Amino acid sequence: MDPQSIRPDKGKQIMIIEDQDSSWPDKGKQIMITKDSEVHSPVSYEEDWDTDDELEMQFFQAFDDQGVAYEHDSPVDCFDHASSTGSSSYNPNKVDHFMSMGFSEKMVVQAIKENGEDNDEAILNSLLTYSVLENSPGEDISSSSKSKSPVDINEDFLDGFSDSDSDCGDAEGSGRNSDDPKEKTIALMVDMGYNLEDVLISLQRCGHDASVEELADYISAAEVAKVADATEFPDRIRTVQRFQAEKKRKIPQLSSQKPKKRPEKPLVRKFSKQMVGFGLPGCPPVVSHRYLPDEAVGPPYFYYENVALTPVGVWEHISRFLYDIQPEFVDSIHFSAAARKRGYIHNLPIMNRKPLLPIPPKTIHEAIPDTATWWPSWDTRTKLNCLLTCIGSAQLTERIRNKVKSGHPSDDDIKFVIEQCKKWNLVWVGKNRVAVLEPEDMEMLLGFPKCYTRGVSRTDRYKALGNSFQIDTVAYHLSVLKPMYPNGMNVLSLFSGIGGAEIALHKLGIPLNNVVSVEISSVNRKIVNQWWEETEQKGRLIHVADVRKINNSTIDGWIDELNGFDLVIGGSPCNNLAGGNRRTRDGLEGEHSCLFYEYYRILDYVRTAMKRRAAASCRFD
DNA sequence: TCTAACATGACGATGCTT
């Protein structure tokens, strides 16, 4: 494929990753790399795809059925509870509410003091900011409002940053005072919900110096192995072998022409009618265990997203590239007042997920209360349809007004109005008057902070938001990372858009240590950049414009400089997959949607490179 | 007055659910 033909703004020279031999910018700076460079194509791939045997995850099946006991928590019981002592001068319920989200009483009182008791959103934003500051040694909550240059802040932070996950015994909520790292690790993992016996066995197998992350992976792997019975296990081996063999075959296709069409497997899209994925907050899990091929187990974790309703065969194809992992199809209607049917392929643990708090409104009237006054009884909608990138026309709303202004619309008129309202997500904003959603409404429905996209054109806001994650949905899936990475994460965010992944992690209270954000739209990069500064992030943000310019040496450079990635996350363009596209719904080989292969290419190289690095490190030791 | 950015409105097919 011709790289220049892929992007709509071809011809424009935007931001391109800098030359390979140039040094990485200093720690603590927000890096906007704008230097032009040559297109590194075709991308060279490693010849040897064999995984390192030493690093293959060893499964064991020594657990009995009581070995792992995961209970699904109620939505209210989110994260670690700090002891609730109440506050002398503020509403105890309010203080408890925010403490139940895992913030300390000191933080909560400070946040209420700064914002007043009534502004929950502002309080929450302050608390999240404090959480970031708290990860920066020497920072005092009370000084959070003082503006500090990004450079200073980040240098402070990175100087004090420990790259040892074993240090996470200091994590909030663990409540242990032992100085023994092993005991700290055990205590933390038990706090995380792991069975003590599992933790002890995993320590024995992984070594007493193993990090929490390694132990968690080991237990997850054991869990997989435990469930695999004698008849299914050979199938799993065959699946992995097939994938490895197929991978060797298919890679050359990426650097030449379009991948060859092969007969697809039978439908993998076994989503329930309700699209609840592996389970919803407050409900018993639909799926409590699943198989992951050895190659897909463990960090760096990955999370891939795209529209659920693709042309037939697309998800089967995507799944085959992403380690044969079955997609999890979820409609965000269960997290929000608006639908958003999406498929997610990831290798995250699926037990002990926690929803973001506060739980967002789930009906139109709760989400946009002003509309209730004007809502006619014959419009029975309680939920909105998917938030798209474009909006209904003013002519249409005027036409609707004319049809209903008499007060007694005919059945045909009602049918027309309902049809159009559903199609364009129109809401009643005045007497006999409908209107499109405001960008602020969309931000709220998608879980973004209010006015998050303010500052760019209205059209760009709709487009950016229509292309974004639903934060509560994604955060629910990512929430399992919170106890695993108390010291923060390094994130490779591909097709970042307006930073939905970053917002989700931030809202979960997971510090963002280093974020490489790859996004072609300068408008979107600007939005993420503004948020990064406004929330006083302590980590490093690296912007890259074009995902196709990232080659293996670029990735190696990041892995060396940033000490690897913990998460590779992104949703590749859906333009050629989405049902709304009447002209170029060409599937995964479409002009934009073919960038999925870039996600796969980069993810696979990151995982391979990090395994190689870990193996080298082991040999060195 | 010119240009670029922005806004508007017309344009069905596909595939799942009922």
Place this chain on the structure above:
DNA sequence: AAGCATCGTCATGTTAGA
């Protein structure tokens, strides 16, 4: 078999700024 939803594209018109 009918109903329904769908991270969209593009030509053209309008507006803002130099």
